[in-house]
Amino acid sequence: MASIHEHDKAVQAAQNIEMVEVEDGYTLTNLPDESITQQFDIDQIPEKDVTQEMREASAKEDPTSWLMYGGGYQQQRHTTADVITPENVEDLELEYLVQSGVASSMEGVPIVVPGDPPVMYQTNGPNHAKAINARTGETLWSYTCANPQGLLLCCDANNRGFAVHGDKVYMTTLDSGVVALNRYTGEEEWYTSTGDHEIGYSATWAPIVHEGKVITGSAGGEYGVSGFVAALNPDDGSEIWRTNTTPAEEWAGDSHEHGAGTVWMTPTLDPESGMIHAPVGNPGPDFDGTVRPGPNRYTIGTLTLSADDGSVQWHYGESPHDVWDYDSSAPKIRVNDMEMGDGTRDVVISPGKTAWVYTMDAGNGRLLERSQETTQHINMWKMVPHADEDRRVAFVPGAHGGNDWQPPSYNPETGLVYMNQNNAPHEIFWQEAQYEAGQTYWGGGLNDWPDVDAPDNWNGNLSAIVAVDPVSGERVWRDWISSDQTSDYLWGGSITTATGLTFTGTQNGNIVAYDGENGDRLWQFQLGAPICSSLSSWYDPGEGKQYVAVQVGGSGWLHGGRRGSTVAVFGLSE
Numbered sequence: 164m165a166s167i168h169e170h171d172k173a174v175q176a177a178q179n180i181e182m183v184e185v186e187d188g189y190t191l192t193n194l195p196d197e198s199i200t201q202q203f204d205i206d207q208i209p210e211k212d213v214t215q216e217m218r219e220a221s222a223k224e225d226p227t228s229w230l231m232y233g234g235g236y237q238q239q240r241h242t243t244a245d246v247i248t249p250e251n252v253e254d255l256e257l258e259y260l261v262q263s264g265v266a267s268s269m270e271g272v273p274i275v276v277p278g279d280p281p282v283m284y285q286t287n288g289p290n291h292a293k294a295i296n297a298r299t300g301e302t303l304w305s306y307t308c309a310n311p312q313g314l315l316l317c318c319d320a321n322n323r324g325f326a327v328h329g330d331k332v333y334m335t336t337l338d339s340g341v342v343a344l345n346r347y348t349g350e351e352e353w354y355t356s357t358g359d360h361e362i363g364y365s366a367t368w369a370p371i372v373h374e375g376k377v378i379t380g381s382a383g384g385e386y387g388v389s390g391f392v393a394a395l396n397p398d399d400g401s402e403i404w405r406t407n408t409t410p411a412e413e414w415a416g417d418s419h420e421h422g423a424g425t426v427w428m429t430p431t432l433d434p435e436s437g438m439i440h441a442p443v444g445n446p447g448p449d450f451d452g453t454v455r456p457g458p459n460r461y462t463i464g465t466l467t468l469s470a471d472d473g474s475v476q477w478h479y480g481e482s483p484h485d486v487w488d489y490d491s492s493a494p495k496i497r498v499n500d501m502e503m504g505d506g507t508r509d510v511v512i513s514p515g516k517t518a519w520v521y522t523m524d525a526g527n528g529r530l531l532e533r534s535q536e537t538t539q540h541i542n543m544w545k546m547v548p549h550a551d552e553d554r555r556v557a558f559v560p561g562a563h564g565g566n567d568w569q570p571p572s573y574n575p576e577t578g579l580v581y582m583n584q585n586n587a588p589h590e591i592f593w594q595e596a597q598y599e600a601g602q603t604y605w606g607g608g609l610n611d612w613p614d615v616d617a618p619d620n621w622n623g624n625l626s627a628i629v630a631v632d633p634v635s636g637e638r639v640w641r642d643w644i645s646s647d648q649t650s651d652y653l654w655g656g657s658i659t660t661a662t663g664l665t666f667t668g669t670q671n672g673n674i675v676a677y678d679g680e681n682g683d684r685l686w687q688f689q690l691g692a693p694i695c696s697s698l699s700s701w702y703d704p705g706e707g708k709q710y711v712a713v714q715v716g717g718s719g720w721l722h723g724g725r726r727g728s729t730v731a732v733f734g735l736s737e
């Protein structure tokens with residue numbers, strides 16, 4: 164098993180950082196004022212620059228790589244590696260554990276660049292990263308980013324992973340920045356700030372690189388910022404374009420200025436058409452709709468932009484004028500040439516917090532299919548908080564969805580979408596919203612389970628793993644995860660394999676493999692801490708093995724504290 168280097172200064176710097184709970188959020192103290200890279204055995208990293216072609220082949224034509232957060236640009240989270248099958252998955256073994264050394268939210272997806280050996284690049288909060296020999300688990304370099312004090316974070320010090328291009332890897336930073344590191348040495352090459360962290364901008368998602376652009380965006384939707392997607396030059400971090408998600412012409416008065424609509428999860432990209440499908444979060448303030456009359460475009464839904472210049476192509480809204488916090492934050496799935504009706508279509512699939520899966524025409528955003536409900540629908544849309552301050556109604560899905568940010572997966576072999584869904588009630592209360600820079604801008608709040616009385620016909624299951632046919636909208640199978648199996652919501656993503664498997668993780672610490680056709684649980688392994696991340700998988704031809712990696716440890720936001728520090732890697736030989 165790989166261990167932490169004793170004198171890892173980057174780890175020590177990150178270990179000193181303390182997360183402090185403040186009203187309606189978190190902040191960090193003891194952030195290092197200089198970035199720290201420590202090199203260990205960097206000679207092991209094979210020199211081979213990553214190209215656009217390699218990324219386009221990632222996980223599909225090329226089973227040896229997992230070069231992006233979503234596997235490939237289209238975020239299907241599908242590997243063509245086929246060593247692990249429904250018949251032999253029970254032989255899958257734990258190969259090694261990497262201790263990041265930093266107790267933090269573990270929400271990232273390790274990316275893997277093929278080579279001899281393949282190299283894994285992994286990030287976790289707060290602003291910490293490592294390059295790892297993907298065969299042995301040895302740390303090759305480690306890095307902690309400098310940050311200003313007093314950051315405003317709604318939902319923990321999250322970081323969801325790297326993008327890779329040429330000789331560089333790119334990660335977002337909690338002060339709403341992007342940093343480029345030389346991937347052979349771990350040294351900082353450039354840093355760019357994309358938003359003012361003092362008024363609540365922060366950044367948590369894994370960027371993507373496409374045709375000479377690093378695509379990024381910011382979190383901060385709970386602080387009354389105004390969302391955006393931006394493209395930076397991969398060589399020097401200079402900004403190429405920026406598109407605002409709350410355009411003045413779509414909003415009443417000046418409400419767009421604090422209209423939120425943050426893009427805080429990785430967008431999906433179709434390299435063929437050059438379209439970006441961005442998941443857009445809640446309007447601001449979250450619950451007081453009186454200050455923002457109208458549909459509040461482009462919040463809560465899919466916003467499609469041209470990767471060339473950021474121009475808006477279309478938007479599909481899942482909850483216009485939302486007052487239920489139904490962000491559409493889960494990554495979208497792009498599928499081209501999907502058999503539908505009497506022809507084929509290019510589609511975008513969005514699993515909503517609304518517990519519906521939306522299948523849209525990728526060209527114009529027209530809704531082609533809305534699925535059966537993935538979990539329960541109780542009192543949905545009935546609760547209009549500002550209509551009656553005293554009226555309290557528990558509704559399902561609550562603000563955790565359906566599908567919160569948990570990344571869904573798609574398997575072209577089964578034609579199904581796999582999602583980790585929540586089924587918990589929430590109750591909203593309303594307060595008049597007053598914007599004050601650097602303060603949360605909620606306009607009310609949520610009473611979280613278990614404070615709220617559950618509705619009568621709620622089935623008591625907090626979550627479910629669900630497979631949906633995006634063509635017919637049929638819910639094909641659903642594995643309810645009862646509260647005795649897990650103490651909390653499902654908060655991790657899933658991946659699929661060429662052999663029809665679906666891998667995911669649960670809050671009670673199991674990594675699980677399902678038969679994607681019918682939902683039979685074929686294998687599970689207890690990792691001892693919640694899984695709040697998605698996974699990656701690759702084939703290593705040098706070893707003749709297929710690997711599956713998952714970061715283990717709770718989301719601080721969900722658990723009120725930082726919990727994790729482990730990357731677990733499983734393998735099976737041919």
Ligand SMILES: O=C(O)c1cc(C(=O)O)c2c(n1)C(=O)C(=O)c1cc(C(=O)O)[nH]c1-2
Nearest residue numbers: 318321367382383384385425427444718720
């Ligand atoms: O509006 C935003 O900008 C924003 C950002 C984030 C984030 O970056 O993690 C979360 C949320 N909102 C959010 O509403 C939420 O429930 C949430 C949960 C988590 C998490 O990592 O567990 N992040 C976020």
